[in-house]
Amino acid sequence: MPDTSSRIDYYPTHEYQGFHLRPGHPYPFGATILSGGVNFSVFSSHATSCTLVLFDKGEPLPRVEIPFPDSFRIGNVWCMVVFDLDCESVEYGYRMDGPFEPAEGHRFDPTKILLDPYAKTVSGREIWGQDPDWQQPFPHRGRLVFEDFDWEDDRPLERPMEELVIYEMHVRSFTRHPSALVKHPGTFAGLLEKIPYLKELGINCIEMMPVYEFDEFENSRKSPTTGETLYNYWGYSTVGFFSPKAGYAATGRWGMQVDELKNVVKEIHKAGIEVILDVVFNHTAEGNEHGPTISFRGLDNKTYYMLTPEGYYFNFSGCGNTLNCNHPIVRSIVLDCLRYWAAEFHIDGFRFDLAAILGRDPWGAPLPNPPLLESLAFDPVLAKCKLIAEAWDAGGLYQVGTFPAYGRWAEWNGKYRDDVRRFVKGDPGLAGALATRLQGSPDLYGWNGRGPTASINFLTCHDGFTLLDLFSYNEKHNEKNGEENRDGANDNHSWNCGREGATEDPPVQALRRQMIKTALSILLTSRGVPMLWMGDEMGRTQEGNNNAYCLDDPTNWLDWNLTEQNRDLLRFVQLLLRHRKAHPLLRSKKHPCFHRGGFEEYPEISFHGQAPWQPDWSEESRRLACLWSGRDRQDAPAFLYFAVNAHWEGAWFALPRIPRCWHVAINTGMPAPEDIFAPGEEVLLSDQSGVFLSPRSAMFIIGK
Amino acid sequence: MEIQVQAQGSLTVVVLTGEIDGKTAPEVQSRLLPLAENGRKLVLDMQKVTFLSSAGLRVLFLLNRAASSGSGKIFLTGLVPELRDTMSVTGFLKCFQLFDSQEQAVEALR
Numbered sequence: 044m045p046d047t048s049s050r051i052d053y054y055p056t057h058e059y060q061g062f063h064l065r066p067g068h069p070y071p072f073g074a075t076i077l078s079g080g081v082n083f084s085v086f087s088s089h090a091t092s093c094t095l096v097l098f099d100k101g102e103p104l105p106r107v108e109i110p111f112p113d114s115f116r117i118g119n120v121w122c123m124v125v126f127d128l129d130c131e132s133v134e135y136g137y138r139m140d141g142p143f144e145p146a147e148g149h150r151f152d153p154t155k156i157l158l159d160p161y162a163k164t165v166s167g168r169e170i171w172g173q174d175p176d177w178q179q180p181f182p183h184r185g186r187l188v189f190e191d192f193d194w195e196d197d198r199p200l201e202r203p204m205e206e207l208v209i210y211e212m213h214v215r216s217f218t219r220h221p222s223a224l225v226k227h228p229g230t231f232a233g234l235l236e237k238i239p240y241l242k243e244l245g246i247n248c249i250e251m252m253p254v255y256e257f258d259e260f261e262n263s264r265k266s267p268t269t270g271e272t273l274y275n276y277w278g279y280s281t282v283g284f285f286s287p288k289a290g291y292a293a294t295g296r297w298g299m300q301v302d303e304l305k306n307v308v309k310e311i312h313k314a315g316i317e318v319i320l321d322v323v324f325n326h327t328a329e330g331n332e333h334g335p336t337i338s339f340r341g342l343d344n345k346t347y348y349m350l351t352p353e354g355y356y357f358n359f360s361g362c363g364n365t366l367n368c369n370h371p372i373v374r375s376i377v378l379d380c381l382r383y384w385a386a387e388f389h390i391d392g393f394r395f396d397l398a399a400i401l402g403r404d405p406w407g408a409p410l411p412n413p414p415l416l417e418s419l420a421f422d423p424v425l426a427k428c429k430l431i432a433e434a435w436d437a438g439g440l441y442q443v444g445t446f447p448a449y450g451r452w453a454e455w456n457g458k459y460r461d462d463v464r465r466f467v468k469g470d471p472g473l474a475g476a477l478a479t480r481l482q483g484s485p486d487l488y489g490w491n492g493r494g495p496t497a498s499i500n501f502l503t504c505h506d507g508f509t510l511l512d513l514f515s516y517n518e519k520h521n522e523k524n525g526e527e528n529r530d531g532a533n534d535n536h537s538w539n540c541g542r543e544g545a546t547e548d549p550p551v552q553a554l555r556r557q558m559i560k561t562a563l564s565i566l567l568t569s570r571g572v573p574m575l576w577m578g579d580e581m582g583r584t585q586e587g588n589n590n591a592y593c594l595d596d597p598t599n600w601l602d603w604n605l606t607e608q609n610r611d612l613l614r615f616v617q618l619l620l621r622h623r624k625a626h627p628l629l630r631s632k633k634h635p636c637f638h639r640g641g642f643e644e645y646p647e648i649s650f651h652g653q654a655p656w657q658p659d660w661s662e663e664s665r666r667l668a669c670l671w672s673g674r675d676r677q678d679a680p681a682f683l684y685f686a687v688n689a690h691w692e693g694a695w696f697a698l699p700r701i702p703r704c705w706h707v708a709i710n711t712g713m714p715a716p717e718d719i720f721a722p723g724e725e726v727l728l729s730d731q732s733g734v735f736l737s738p739r740s741a742m743f744i745i746g747k
Numbered sequence: 748m749e750i751q752v753q754a755q756g757s758l759t760v761v762v763l764t765g766e767i768d769g770k771t772a773p774e775v776q777s778r779l780l781p782l783a784e785n786g787r788k789l790v791l792d793m794q795k796v797t798f799l800s801s802a803g804l805r806v807l808f809l810l811n812r813a814a815s816s817g818s819g820k821i822f823l824t825g826l827v828p829e830l831r832d833t834m835s836v837t838g839f840l841k842c843f844q845l846f847d848s849q850e851q852a853v854e855a856l857r
Binding site: 129130132189192193231293294297298306310 | 769770
């Protein structure tokens with residue numbers, strides 16, 4: 044083994060107040076543990092001087108402040124090795140001096156100690172919800188990390204996009220409820236205990252809502268109605284892009300959140316499940332000119348933020364500021380960040396919050412060929428990662444279907460959500476739209492060659508109603524958020540099934556259950572990549588709240604008692620996912636063909652109405668059936684007939700003739716357990732000529 | 748940090764007392780790494796270890812690697828529940844063979 048002490052740079056060259064130093068390496072940025080010392084490297088294009096501030100863990104006052112000698116600066120990077128630090132007890136930050144000229148974009152303030160944007164862990168919020176010391180002038184401090192996790196032979200799973208079934212979830216909400224019965228509720232460790240549940244459910248990818256360090260106390264306040272503390276609960280406001288949220292780790296108080304999250308990823312991978320992170324690169328936790336100075340504002344305001352000609356903050360994010368994503372410097376920090384998560388945490392993909400912002404130039408105009416999106420698409424480390432855009436922003440840019448994709452990017456398909464919701468609730472004029480959505484939205488992804496895997500199909504996500512609430516509320520009920528019900532979307536395409544909110548009325552309950560199953564049947568038989576929202580498989584409610592971003596209470600927490608109370612719904616979803624898995628026809632990465640491609644003379648997809656081969660595309664049509672034909676996994680002929688009756692009256696659907704016998708797999712009009720039969724146990728249809736679909740129901744019938 | 752080393756037949760039993768963190772880990776490493784590397788079975792009695800930091804976990808892991816790269820092996824005994832839990836959620840626990848007590852380990856490995 045080479046002896047590192049034989050290297051020349053093992054020995055210091057300078058000394059400052061008893062601390063031994065030498066000139067550092069500009070790359071990599073951040074704090075890197077070397078043999079004998081720590082390399083600190085930080086960038087600013089407009090600062091005039093820089094000081095490294097070191098603390099002993101938790102101490103209010105610095106242990107030492109070491110100004111970078113000018114000879115330690117290379118270009119705009121200050122870099123220095125400090126020897127003999129106890130890597131576990133040191134906390135660090137920087138002071139930057141430079142002009143304070145807001146009209147010019149500069150807001151340097153040497154009285155502030157700044158968090159390193161490359162910090163690998165951040166202290167200050169180690170225990171979720173523990174009241175912070177509000178007088179602390181430097182609350183979010185950088186810490187050092189050992190990057191030697193033992194991954195054994197794990198690496199990102201690289202599942203083909205068309206095989207994915209995504210489960211969007213919030214780490215804390217998933218196991219915080221007492222009914223989760225885990226040792227460490229609301230943490231990564233808690234999630235570890237629920238891996239068997241996820242595997243049994245049948246999903247193969249989880250998408251974690253933000254897990255980068257954020258401050259749950261950002262803009263925290265008391266609810267005027269309930270008095271409870273309202274938090275930045277969801278975490279869409281980043282403090283540290285390179286650091287896992289300490290408060291999500293059972294071991295966060297000991298600074299071991301990196302190991303804990305890595306262990307979760309490794310164990311989830313063992314269950315065949317991928318991990319996608321929801322990343323928020325559109326803005327930071329610093330807000331506008333009235334917000335706190337945490338990091339970027341004090342390091343290089345003009346570089347990191349989109350500024351108006353007067354030096355104010357553009358607000359395309361709706362959160363006060365906008366990260367200047369297509370500035371070359373910001374592009375490289377985003378790239379460095381994602382590479383770090385892919386390489387060091389084995390993350391399988393990323394979902395970009397308000398991603399349309401990532402395609403704007405430094406003055407806010409949309410770019411035809413945004414350098415950041417292109418760099419991400421062609422990056423060698425990210426080459427196999429899933430890249431998913433929320434293809435709109437709060438500045439009015441809506442790019443579903445037109446997001447610059449470079450053959451890589453997928454999108455949350457907001458049109459899928461809206462069209463399917465409206466069809467299911469019985470709106471007229473949507474039969475054609477439903478046909479398009481079932482095919483993987485060729486209107487959006489066909490002309491440009493992107494195909495169905497560009498379409499993340501979803502009915503619900505963290506933004507908006509849960510699936511049960513979608514069929515329990517006509518209106519949002521966000522009073523608990525403390526904004527007099529003004530926040531959250533008003534355009535939900537929801538229907539309360541006759542009573543607003545929870546009810547003991549059995550017919551209403553049964554109808555809601557049926558609507559959920561009908562909607563999910565559409566989702567799981569559509570081409571594209573289906574995404575479920577945590578708890579919808581067990582009938583979770585948020586009591587009509589469609590924007591529960593601030594509530595650390597049972598509104599958000601997943602109540603695991605529902606797995607018992609709604610056992611039939613959970614069983615339905617588990618079997619529905621198995622049906623999707625059993626039929627490759629539903630998961631092709633190409634849009635289907637109308638003319639050929641099926642078994643013998645059958646087209647790959649054909650549409651039908653109550654009469655076979657005669658779909659009703661009229662304005663008043665609320666019924667549609669499609670026939671998928673091709674070959675299944677064993678290369679046997681496959682015929683899959685899927686019919687939806689969104690009308691309030693039942694209807695007879697005559698079945699197309701096939702050279703096989705029809706067997707019923709799903710009938711959402713039937714009560715459990717006749718609503719769904721496991722793959723291989725489908726029931727022979729006694730009358731092969733047709734089926735009766737109850738009001739607001741769907742059937743999935745297979746030929747064999 | 749106190750480190751007591753005693754040979755028991757083919758085994759080396761090490762009784763550790765105190766906290767293993769960034770400050771004490773280098774000492775543990777310099778005392779025990781030569782033992783781990785010489786191919787002996789090393790029983791680490793952890794009963795009196797009250798805290799394991801990130802650096803502490805890494806020393807144990809390093810010793811394990813060093814031992815298993817030869818013919819040696821590391822066994823942990825008497826881990827208090829808190830440490831066991833920390834090791835479990837960070838993925839370190841399954842790298843080690845555990846015994847409830849030093850006596851059990853000595854009996855089983857004799």
